Amino acid sequence: MVLDTPKHYPVLLNEIISIITPQHGGTFIDCTFGQGGYTKKILRYKDTRVIALDRDILSKNNADNISKNFKERFVFKNKKFSQLSDLKLKNEKIRAVIFDLGYSYTQIKDPSKGLSFNSSGDLNMRMGINNFSAKDAIHKLEMHELEKIFKVFGEEKESKKIAKAIIKERQSNEITTQKLVELIKRIKKKQNKIHSATKIFQALRIFVNKEISELIYGLISAVKILKKDGILIVVTFHSIEDKIVKYFLKSLSENKSVSRYLPKVDQSAPLLKMFKKKPIIPTQKELEENSPSRSAKLRYAIKDQDFYEFKSDLLDKFKHLIEIENLGVKL
Numbered sequence: 435m436v437l438d439t440p441k442h443y444p445v446l447l448n449e450i451i452s453i454i455t456p457q458h459g460g461t462f463i464d465c466t467f468g469q470g471g472y473t474k475k476i477l478r479y480k481d482t483r484v485i486a487l488d489r490d491i492l493s494k495n496n497a498d499n500i501s502k503n504f505k506e507r508f509v510f511k512n513k514k515f516s517q518l519s520d521l522k523l524k525n526e527k528i529r530a531v532i533f534d535l536g537y538s539y540t541q542i543k544d545p546s547k548g549l550s551f552n553s554s555g556d557l558n559m560r561m562g563i564n565n566f567s568a569k570d571a572i573h574k575l576e577m578h579e580l581e582k583i584f585k586v587f588g589e590e591k592e593s594k595k596i597a598k599a600i601i602k603e604r605q606s607n608e609i610t611t612q613k614l615v616e617l618i619k620r621i622k623k624k625q626n627k628i629h630s631a632t633k634i635f636q637a638l639r640i641f642v643n644k645e646i647s648e649l650i651y652g653l654i655s656a657v658k659i660l661k662k663d664g665i666l667i668v669v670t671f672h673s674i675e676d677k678i679v680k681y682f683l684k685s686l687s688e689n690k691s692v693s694r695y696l697p698k699v700d701q702s703a704p705l706l707k708m709f710k711k712k713p714i715i716p717t718q719k720e721l722e723e724n725s726p727s728r729s730a731k732l733r734y735a736i737k738d739q740d741f742y743e744f745k746s747d748l749l750d751k752f753k754h755l756i757e758i759e760n761l762g763v764k765l
């Protein structure tokens with residue numbers, strides 16, 4: 435349990451507000467509610483409504499506080515955003531669907547989550563609504579499977595050596611967070627700017643929370659929910675996420691992809707409209723106030739058609755990543 439909840443700084447908040455313009459009212463979906471930084475700001479504008487989702491049940495405490503003041507205009511669901519299409523929206527026109535990916539400062543500071551290499555406890559890493567923990571993965575997967583996870587999700591050059599050392603260590607000892615950090619440090623002796631365990635921890639977190647599958651299914655559902663002029667906004671924090679978002683938005687905003695849409699629609703127009711090719715990044719001022727925002731990239735697009743059915747090759751394009759996440763089914 436987090437006693438003195440550390441505060442999360444909502445990344446690129448001003449930029450998001452200027453894109454979604456809540457001063458005109460309407461309903462918004464905050465897919466990654468966290469401490470409600472975006473939600474609270476949107477609700478300050480009259481005639482707005484927010485439907486918020488978060489997989490972490492602890493964020494419900496923040497939601498309950500907001501509900502006290504905005505009972506009629508705010509609803510929270512402890513759901514994963516891959517379940518977006520389960521929302522009963524009754525044909526409601528959604529002005530924007532917003533994703534602020536990854537984890538919050540509150541979560542990283544929560545020792546029970548084991549997301550940080552400074553945590554002293556179990557290798558957990560579950561953000562919420564998970565089937566297994568990082569400890570399960572480390573103790574039960576085969577060497578080549580661990581190596582693949584580290585190499586692809588962490589881009590870790592020493593993946594093989596680290597996987598081998600884990601297999602050896604786990605024969606006689608339980609691998610805790612600190613044991614894993616020590617093991618990595620033994621292998622990666624060279625001092626780098628980033629902590630030597632950063633890449634392995636990122637890889638395990640992505641795997642445990644199925645972050646790639648979540649993002650892909652979340653994006654597809656979001657575009658289906660939106661109607662014409664609805665906005666899809668995504669803030670990413672690492673290159674794999676950004677690559678997926680960039681590909682998805684770009685492929686649906688180009689004419690060449692329209693041939694994949696179902697018939698009976700305007701075949702000449704793409705589904706999405708993108709105004710900026712380059713991502714929006716935090717200003718120098720924001721970086722000074724909140725250093726974890728340094729890797730944030732915001733991309734957005736506006737739905738330019740009213741139809742719901744469309745085809746995206748996103749699942750095929752990133753099949754190799756989904757297959758790695760699916761190694762978790764046996765855990």
Ligand SMILES: C[S@@+](CC[C@H](N)C(=O)[O-])C[C@H]1O[C@@H](n2cnc3c(N)ncnc32)[C@H](O)[C@@H]1O
Pocket residue numbers: 442443444445465466467468469470471472487488489490493513514515516534535536537538561562648
């Ligand atoms: C970076 S924080 C969001 C912070 C929030 N924008 C704020 O201002 O307080 C990301 C949040 O998304 C949640 N999350 C991550 N993946 C999710 C998923 N697949 N479905 C639902 N929530 C998710 C995490 O539990 C975390 O609370």
